[in-house]
Amino acid sequence: MKLEHIGIAVKSLQESIPVFEKIFKVKATQIEYVEEQKVNVAKLHLENIDIELLEGTDVDSPITKFIEKRGEGIHHCSFESENITEKLKELKNNDIKLINEEPKIGSDNMLIAFLHPKSTAGVLIELSQKRTKE
Numbered sequence: 625m626k627l628e629h630i631g632i633a634v635k636s637l638q639e640s641i642p643v644f645e646k647i648f649k650v651k652a653t654q655i656e657y658v659e660e661q662k663v664n665v666a667k668l669h670l671e672n673i674d675i676e677l678l679e680g681t682d683v684d685s686p687i688t689k690f691i692e693k694r695g696e697g698i699h700h701c702s703f704e705s706e707n708i709t710e711k712l713k714e715l716k717n718n719d720i721k722l723i724n725e726e727p728k729i730g731s732d733n734m735l736i737a738f739l740h741p742k743s744t745a746g747v748l749i750e751l752s753q754k755r756t757k758e
């Protein structure tokens with residue numbers, strides 16, 4: 625599996641985007657709102673990986689809660705799967721705890737699902753799959 629992106633929880637996209645743009649010398653994508661997670665997302669496409677900046681838009685957004693508990697920082701690592709539904713079934717059958725048993729819609733027209741960090745040494749792992757255009 626390929627590491628697709630790293631998700632970073634930030635308090636403010638407005639403040640963080642220019643910092644990351646300065647470091648990587650690329651322009652961030654337009655901010656996208658993901659209803660499902662109550663987050664605003666901006667991505668920076670680097671050579672072999674994307675950086676995903678995440679800002680909670682609501683007190684009960686998982687990103688807002690994460691920042692409250694642990695401060696800003698790396699939120700998750702996302703690995704690309706060719707068949708996320710099959711992969712989730714396989715992991716479940718192998719006793720890996722899942723947060724999402726079914727894929728959900730994430731940013732960038734991707735299907736995503738999170739594994740439970742209790743199964744993965746405290747690291748939040750996301751599986752992602754590019755959606756084919758219907």
Ligand code: ZN
Nearest residue numbers: 631676702750
């Ligand atoms: Zn992600």
